[in-house]
Amino acid sequence: MKIQGLAAKTSGAELEPYSYEAPSPQNFQCIIKVLSCGICHSDLHMVDNDWEMSNYPIIPGHEVIGEVIEIGSQVNHIKVGDRVGIGWQRTSCLSCRDCLRGSENLCDEMQALIATGPGGFADYLEVDSRFAFAIPDGIKTNVAGPLLCGGITVYSALRYAGMGSGLEIGVIGVGGLGHLAVQFASKLGNRVTVFTTSKDKAEFAHELGANETVIVEKNQPPSAPSQPLNILLSTVPASIDWASYIDFLDSDGTLTLVGVPDAPLSIPGFPLLMKRRRILGSVIGGRAMMQEMLSVAERYQIEPIVEIFPMEKVNEAMEKVRNNQVRYRAVLSHQL
Structure with missing residues (x-):
């Protein structure tokens, strides 16, 4: 399928429309329809190549909330129609000592979502379903994304x-x-x-x-x-x-x-x-910790305070984040 995203084509550039082809999901992969995506300062660092790990064109976005529309043959913990979230981590080896003790975020082969492929500033996203987390019913879509990172x-x-x-x-x-x-x-x-x-x-x-x-x-x-x-x-x-x-x-x-x-x-x-x-x-958290955090957030009604922008105003939103004019997290939404 063809995915329509918003990408920076050079370091520090504004985001502009960009499309790419995504294969049908195999094995543990899944495709989600993006509903909302938070903007983090890490997205700016990646657009600007501050960490010297960016590949252009780059589609930012690693606080992604979406609906599962297609799954690979090995996916059994989520199903089509589920609402899920994807954070900074795309995948890991799942077999090293860190992964086996539930610290996948510390894996030497950990892949960051927007460093090794496209992110969530798009209409769809293909990801490893094992790093897609079911969002509890009590957490609203437009505030859920920043929980997956911040x-x-x-x-x-x-x-x-x-x-x-x-x-x-x-x-x-x-x-x-x-x-x-x-x-x-x-x-x-x-x-x-x-x-x-x-x-x-x-x-x-x-x-x-x-x-x-x-x-x-x-x-x-x-x-x-x-x-x-x-x-x-x-x-x-x-x-x-x-x-x-x-x-x-x-x-x-x-x-x-x-x-x-x-x-x-x-x-x-x-x-x-x-x-x-x-x-x-400390940096992010493993899969078990992510699920625990989401459960606690729902139970105790913990929410990030967000300013919501339509996806087409991505550059305006990015500039406000860059200038520290957002209190406290910016979110792009397809639902406005």
Whole structure:
């Protein structure tokens, strides 16, 4: 079948119509009719080739929600008519040690959706059905996409840092990632402290469920929270006062990074040694973690806050994301 997409043909270019032929799905493949697709900053990085892994023409989009219209002969966990979502990961080897213990996202042969083929800024998408996830009935189509990237990123990071309930959890930054982290942490019964440079976002963090906010003044060290933190999640893509934040951790506390700092970390050793603290990095999540996250999101009514654009206004939407003018996630929809 011929698929109509929106592609950047050179680095940094605007997206324009582009079509390609997709074969009939074989074995574990399936074809979905795209209903909506979130826009992530990673889409911009890929369009701009910031990570030197882009292949042009590139069709972005890795927060895809769609309806299954055709399946391969080996597909038995989803069926035609199901509503499914596809995130950053296209596939993995499914046989290495990481894959066999449920960490497919850590597989050395992991393929990213838009780095190894077309993404979801299109009318249809062919994917490996084993990385297409049934979307629970209680999650709306136009808000589901960002959960498949931003949602799983923060949820997996918090869970692997030890998040349960009854803990003191800090979140640095209230953006596309942070506003979801606050919801997951608070609705699962934890006390949440938010660190932000914005008074408006501090007020909004309380609406999301934060118990305490710390406004960090420019070029000033952050003030300490009222309680030592068991987990501190950094969602910001910048270098910050790591030494101060390490000191905010309780004994056996964990600093977890999902935002990529713009310079190597500078961390003093003694505060880690003397309180047995640790630093953890995390990226998306495996298939079991994805399903758990979607279940939690439905049960506790956790939703990304989105601004919805019709698919034909993709360049306008991308520019707003590029200029940080969207609070908090942008979504392209075929349903407008």
